[in-house]
Amino acid sequence: MLPKEENQLLTRTGPGTPMGQLMRCYWLPALLSEEIPSPDCPPVQVRLLGQELVAFRNTEGRVGLLDERCSHRGTSLFYGRNEECGLRCIYHGWKYDVDGNVLDTPAEPYNSTLKDKVHHPAYPTREVAGVVFAYLGPKDKIPLFPKYEWTLLPKDQVYVSKVFQECNYLQGVEGECDSAHLSYLHRAFTKASTTGGDPNLYRQDGAPSVQPVPMDFGLRMISLRDGGDGTGYLRVSNFVMPNQGFVPTGGIKGNKEGYSIHTYVPVDDTHVWRYMISFRRNRAIREDERIYQKEIGPGYRKIRNLQNHFLQDREQQRKETFIGIGTNFMVHDACATESMGPIFDRSRETLGKSDTAVIAMRRYLLKAVKNLQDGKEPPHIVTDPQKNDFRHIVCLAHILEAKTSPEGYIEEYISQGPQAA
Amino acid sequence: MLPKEENQLLTRTGPGTPMGQLMRCYWLPALLSEEIPSPDCPPVQVRLLGQELVAFRNTEGRVGLLDERCSHRGTSLFYGRNEECGLRCIYHGWKYDVDGNVLDTPAEPYNSTLKDKVHHPAYPTREVAGVVFAYLGPKDKIPLFPKYEWTLLPKDQVYVSKVFQECNYLQGVEGECDSAHLSYLHRAFTKASTTGGDPNLYRQDGAPSVQPVPMDFGLRMISLRDGGDGTGYLRVSNFVMPNQGFVPTGGIKGNKEGYSIHTYVPVDDTHVWRYMISFRRNRAIREDERIYQKEIGPGYRKIRNLQNHFLQDREQQRKETFIGIGTNFMVHDACATESMGPIFDRSRETLGKSDTAVIAMRRYLLKAVKNLQDGKEPPHIVTDPQKNDFRHIVCLAHILEAKTSPEGYIEEYISQGPQAA
């Protein structure tokens, strides 16, 4: 149960809101590189944290992210001419560079200095492995770009995708802090309908113990299922500030090769982009690992969606899968979270033991919001190059021998590195 | 003319509103049995008085009506697994019975008592002749289910249907208290376009006298048209609390065989379900009496609707019918009431003699609302089994001999019963 005021505080991210200010302290995924594939290609509209923006790639390949409406009289720059290192408004030809400088105001007298007095709102971007990140906060507070493991790999070892969801971002983040739902939402009854790991391990024990450990980056979340013979099924996943889940994928066998990141970027308070990033440390992504394409249609909209009830098949639900909505975990998550409504009223919920990490994540966020309001720097803002290292964000799926402690195993894994493990 | 405050009072029915509280004192149609035809079939979403609910039929055939969102973390139970006498949420497997008891919280530790502390909002239901009724009020005030004549008949003697309308419920109820409109809205100019009674009787006198008589159940409404030769065309219909019209159908010949009930159940304040129930006392409904099927499409939406201007045919309007929108009275009513707008502002109306019963009905409702606010029990709440008898709600269409008084004839009809009459 979250009081209405705290629910309001956590779920509102528009300009000027406390949670919006917190989100704007971090680099956030803004769009995929493929949306603006080449220099001087057509711009695209981007809606982020309730702001209307336009992204374009200039002649040199640099990405600009500008307020959508022209500083002159407000015409959308989306229709603009992307030419010669700048975006030019169709109405009177005002031209902007990626930094928001006004390069030209051709309808003004030739000696006009107007353009030197105007600065158009523009946001710094960073392009990594096919994702364009942006920083929407105050310019003097811009942090370093965090060197997550996947950001250091060649592009072909990283698979990136995104999908539109029709609910508040927090409903998505909560799903990342919720190990128990693996045993239900994603459960398959038959071999054929099984994907995404080792279902028997989830089935054995549907009530895992969940232990959230506060870290400098957010939460390390340790879940343990009873294997029945003294062994335990250990999963380690992470909530990474302010809106990311770092989760093991590939099951017992595959999970040492890499892991997945799910990031929930508010479009506005009732819509969210879910970015999905998977990587393999030592090899290229295989074609069969690109699992989202067939679920995602034009505009990165889900083919199975809230309007068509996710094409739920009640016969399949009876015989093959718990949910009856295919086998793609992303779609399952969307059904569970979108069907809560646009912004779930958490004053009506009933939390249990299985929600321990969800509770911890909300507290972590609330504390960060309140600290920021008090002028204290939020966690996981990278400013020291020496500390721009995140190898301690580990993701694990592992059968723990009898009597091995999860903490011990995690420490060993970190010290030896995933390859050795 | 209704002052804005009274209009507001009568038209708002959401949780916590005075009129909403009044409505919640009664059994209301919630869905048709055919929407959940068999044990363990897929659940359906139900929106009632602004509340989002889910209905399901359990393994034993009992109907449950639950708040749509899971008590745990709010996922929609519409996607739930309907199995073994309970509805199970897809997210973490919480399972509910038709009474809102939590049967299982499998993601909680095996010795958890959480489920015993939670009670999910559930509403009592009663299934009669193909209609599922629900009671949404306080549990300690639940009334008896009223033994209307049609509820005592075999199912094949009752024809039930429903249709979605895009306006406030009160606009529908007013149409039931409005005998005069028969002579206009439903008028046919040719034999071929005539249905629903004896049009010549409406045409003869388009300005009936209307007399509303306050009764324990609502209003008995007596309308009399001058037959021209000393005779009179008598119609008796009824406003039955809180949202029903009981009206004669079948014309002079047919009306003694049974009558029709039109009930307006708010979906929310700008949408309403119109339930239509007709019955024949001594025989099965004939196929040609099932007159709504061809007018109603998927989702119980009208094929002729506000968006397509009810497919009005101006040529037909010129030559065949007053309205030019086919011959189905239900569609005519919808056009007249939906085209008033989502919630009609009654401070702009001009009432006449022909609106006498409309005025009386609003006063009856306003008094009931105010009494309820003062802690007095509203009318037509059945609590005494001895008084659960409604044979005095009579519907009549009759040619009155010269000099016969309507009141006298009605009394005689009640004492002798429709068969004799």
Add this chain to the structure above:
Amino acid sequence: MLPKEENQLLTRTGPGTPMGQLMRCYWLPALLSEEIPSPDCPPVQVRLLGQELVAFRNTEGRVGLLDERCSHRGTSLFYGRNEECGLRCIYHGWKYDVDGNVLDTPAEPYNSTLKDKVHHPAYPTREVAGVVFAYLGPKDKIPLFPKYEWTLLPKDQVYVSKVFQECNYLQGVEGECDSAHLSYLHRAFTKASTTGGDPNLYRQDGAPSVQPVPMDFGLRMISLRDGGDGTGYLRVSNFVMPNQGFVPTGGIKGNKEGYSIHTYVPVDDTHVWRYMISFRRNRAIREDERIYQKEIGPGYRKIRNLQNHFLQDREQQRKETFIGIGTNFMVHDACATESMGPIFDRSRETLGKSDTAVIAMRRYLLKAVKNLQDGKEPPHIVTDPQKNDFRHIVCLAHILEAKTSPEGYIEEYISQGPQAA
């Protein structure tokens, strides 16, 4: 930059708003004659300044414009029977004439005087050259219908059209006060993609001097482009109260034959009808001059619109036209103004020299609104038949010889008349 309060003041036009009151002082285009082509034809719904109305042509050919909802109980008169010089409501047969008199209330007793006590809101109309104008203000203040040049011509010399736009009316009016945008928004790069005038003249000098001259009717706007050889490209257009642009069309050659009027009538505050009227003084409109037909689909909606991004073609934008959205100026204008959003927040704009006339127009309007609030009559309300003459509203596109003053040329043009010039 317009402060939020003044932006609010200028853009809100519903009943009771100051700008709405100002608009209601003038005759405004309400619909095209072709929408109600013949006596007793079907009525049409008309939404104007946030009011819901119905227009019909009676048996004698007169046009009525009534509040849409019946004075009785609010049913839409759009479904009404248009017969025998009146519009009759389908619900209870109340009948109205074009002046709002109630001719019949047939459901009332035969001796009822109710109809004499009711007056239905009706608005005076005037039909000119295929446009139906209406006056929505107080009856005792009704002005003369202004004798603009085009209103005095035979119908075949006038081309009228209208189109729906998805933004506030003021964004449209501003485009009429903005000579500079011709050089950008409407620019063509190739001969084939050139329409609407003499593009070279716009291209030569993209930063015209703009001089707004306050007049009794609004503003005369004089723009001058440097021809490079001592000559100047002079354009004279006009803002005519309260929502009209009178602009030269046809280029240097054609502009003396007539001009165009663009009138922006609010549907509500986020939608507007743009009426387009062109005329030729001495000849019929040619078929090839009817340039809007192929851009306008059912319901007068644009085929290229905000939803489909005006079917912008980025290849065309690169090679043929500045905007990449065909060659029709009306569509270009729509893209520039609709893409500002439903109601542009002018506190975010940056105005330059090129916006001189836009600024002057807003000031003119603001002053008129404030004067009206102070009880002073707004400009361009015609009450004196002697002064119902607007030959001084001239539209010009002309190459000015070296050293000729624009003012001198305009005076000469007015005194000699367009024919001589």
